[in-house]
Amino acid sequence: MKYLRHLFCSAFFCAVFSASGEEMPNILRNEALSFEVGGHVGERLSANEKTWLVPLLENNPDLFGAFLRPDSNTLFKCMWHGEFPGKILAGVAQTYLATRNPATLTVGRRMTELLARSQRSDGYLGPWSDRERFDNPPEKWDTWGHYHCLYGLYQWYRVTGDRQALEVVCRAADCLYDYFILGKRTFASQNWGECNFAASHMFALLYEQTRDPRYLQAAEYIVRTEWTLPYHDFYTNSTLSCNWLESSLAGTPFCYSAQKRWESLYTLTTLAVLYRVTGNRDYADAMESLWWGIVSHDRHNTGSFGTGEGATGDIYGAGSETCNTVAWMTFSTEYLKLSKNSYVADELELSYFNATLGSQLGDKEFVYMNSSDGQRVSSQIELAPHSYEGGREMNCCQASGNRGLSQFTQWGVLNDDRDIYLNYYGQSNVRTLTPKGHPIGIVQQTDYPKSGSVRITLDPGRAERFGLNLRIPVWSSRASVRMNGVPCSGVTPGHYYRLERKWRSGDVVELDLDMRVHYWVGDGNMAGRTSVYYGPVLLSVAKPSEEAVKYRFTPESFDALAFEKRPGHWFYARVATADGHTVAVEDYAAKPANTPYTTWLNVDTGLTPVVFSRDTIPVWSNRP
Known part of the structure; x- marks a missing residue:
């Protein structure tokens, strides 16, 4: 991998000036050498590796x-x-x-x-x-x-x-x-x-x-x-021109562009790379406009992108294809590298722990559609016409599924010429490179997201000064950080917390995150319904929507959640409703096939819906 890094460095990373002499942007890059994960995520990835790959x-x-x-x-x-x-x-x-x-x-x-x-x-x-x-x-x-x-x-x-x-x-x-x-x-x-x-x-x-x-x-x-250039669009049976660069620079959300299918995200990801290699700000501005337009108009409560197979401008839409979310996470990863905005990593975590893990059925298969409320069906049933003799497991979502499941390797730990950025929290042992190109190990001891306590031990091959940026999730209002046991000040949710020092082997950072539940209070066709999150994890009730909404929850229902160990579940707790029932709530992701579930619940929070703005809390991070 040292050879590989040298090859990349000679091509771009060590070249900080463009052909025209302009200084190039110092954008984040992924130099992970290995990214071992444990806990629930590690078990699910290993099971899929064994049974599918x-x-x-x-x-x-x-x-x-x-x-x-x-x-x-x-x-x-x-x-x-x-x-x-x-x-x-x-x-x-x-x-x-x-x-x-x-x-x-x-x-x-x-x-x-x-x-x-x-x-x-x-x-x-x-x-x-x-x-x-x-x-x-x-x-x-x-x-x-x-x-x-x-x-x-x-x-x-x-x-x-x-x-x-x-x-x-x-x-x-x-x-x-x-x-x-x-x-x-x-x-x-x-x-x-x-x-x-x-x-x-x-x-x-x-x-x-x-x-x-x-x-x-x-x-x-x-x-x-x-x-x-104009071409014939199959889905609308019309002639259209995509014009994404022009429309995004004009501030038009992706859902109002001429072409809004999910496949578009891969060519749109080109914008981030072009900005890296040319320094042309138009590319960065277009990427930024597109990303925020999708978050505000087409990202569902599960972290998935789009309704059906594309953007519709409906954040409460019925369901998203697995391929949508994999493409969305790829696009978001490149925007994270460009923007260095920790909130983008919060969105990646939301997508990963919910829509992505929720797309996996059992160990091997993946779904075609992932809905906020409903039940899951294997893509090998719904998309069976994609398959062929000698390739009976083939369809677009099954082919994409493992890429989504392993995608944390692409955004979990990034660096630039001065700093390392830690985005993925969970039991893990990562080997990457320091800003100066020396190997470093980063070990996390934690059961996050079950709890908010994360112990991070650094093991640089040699002592080196650089900044370590810890992602403080936007929903963690009361986060705290300790450096080798000494409390740190100025920790702010929705930002990176930067620790600069000469790092030595055995240095320990302790992070405590605020795991109180938070809410997305619905609006529009979800008015009167609320989604409940424990940290980044969307909770659900294993009943059809018409039954689940009969239960009246309150914020007290979710105070001091006590999760039980239960086979086939990641999160499982029993909570009391305002009308005297005891109801099981569980994570959205761990659902077997053909089992009904509901994430839009009847919760009397006393909160009003948050109107989307870059300058306020996200719509899914509301608290009394």
């Missing part, structure tokens, strides 16, 4: 069949068939970073080798024949599939240093460049622009990696030109 290729022997035999297979292929290996490989890379399981390493190596064997001589890396590829005919997501395969390989390279993976990525990117840019064909000519424009993200990442000017040219071309 490790036997993946044996259980789905034709996962690469259409890639290896594009001109001679009879496999059924849905339009997005090409995405499956790449989505899964991104999760394999992140999971291997967390577990260092040799069996997962073997799976990643086999997938990389199969993709390398599949690659055509001109670099093409998809499941379609020569006469069908890209825009022949235009009604498929071929470039989208390339994007995910390239991203998965790139993540594998970053985690393992596998040069073959990077070489395959570059050849495939060159194929896209030659076909579209040099061939003067538009990405929009394939239709499905919200999907196929995603190639911009990989072009930008490859420019950051290699400094090949063609990749920057391609990324900016897609953002500045292709985003403005």
Whole structure:
């Protein structure tokens, strides 16, 4: 990994001036060498690794069949068939970073080798024949599939240093460049622009990696030109132009843009990378506008993004696709790096502990839709038409699920040239690099989020001065910090608390967070209903909505919650209602299939709904 860091440093991180001589932004980066987690999260990730990732290729022997035999297979292929290996490989890379399981390493190596064997001589890396590829005919997501395969390989390279993976990525990117840019064909000519424009993200990442000017040219071309080109939109049966850069700079929320499907978030993530490599503030401003527009209009109480498969402007919408939330967390991670705003990490934690963990059914499967109230059904049932002979477990959400489950490895610990930022709280042992590039261990002893007590021990390879930034969640009104037993002052919720010193092995930071419940008081079609949070964890009642809302809760119902150990549950407590009942409440995430649950409850808090504003408490952090 030292070699890998040097390679990245030579490409970008140590180059602080752009070609025009402008000083480059000091943006956060992920330099985790390993990210072992324990507790409930560790158990769920390990179970999914064992039952889904490790036997993946044996259980789905034709996962690469259409890639290896594009001109001679009879496999059924849905339009997005090409995405499956790449989505899964991104999760394999992140999971291997967390577990260092040799069996997962073997799976990643086999997938990389199969993709390398599949690659055509001109670099093409998809499941379609020569006469069908890209825009022949235009009604498929071929470039989208390339994007995910390239991203998965790139993540594998970053985690393992596998040069073959990077070489395959570059050849495939060159194929896209030659076909579209040099061939003067538009990405929009394939239709499905919200999907196929995603190639911009990989072009930008490859420019950051290699400094090949063609990749920057391609990324900016897609953002500045292709985003403005008209194409036929399948869902509205109309011709539209996305125009995201212009509309976001004008302050238009994403839900009011011309194209608002969840797939758009991957090409929109390009904005953060372009800001990193060019210093052009327009890209940062557009990213910021888009992120806040989604939080204020389309992020549900579970932390999921969008209603159905896109943005609708309804924060109380019925449900969100698992793929939505994985894309939203990817987008949010890049905005966190750009903004250094601890509230963005609060939102990532909200999404992870609720929508993401809630998308996992049992050990192996993931859901298609995650609703605030309802019940969960496996994507392997609801999306069975995506599958095919030799790939019966394949669908878009199953392929994305593990990537979401392991995504904490991407935002949990970040750093810049001066500081380390600790965003993920939970039992863990992380190895990363200091701002000067030296190895450091960060060990957390805690049962968070069951309690708010977190003991953090640092183990730098050598003494070094830098700042350690602790995320103080916006809902933690009474947080406290101790440094080697000495109380610290000035701890403020919704901000990072910075401790600068010369750190030595054995230094201990103790963090105590305020775990009193807080509320999201509903409005609109949820007027009279309230969601209840214990720290970042959304609570629920295991009953259908029409039954659950008959119980009248009060804030006293949730005072001094006493959680019981109960098989199949993470959080489980019995509380008294105002009308004399005793009701079990539990975390939103731990629900088996086909079990009804409700998160919008009848709670007499005496509070009025919070009107969204960047300058006030979030809508989900209200207290009496």
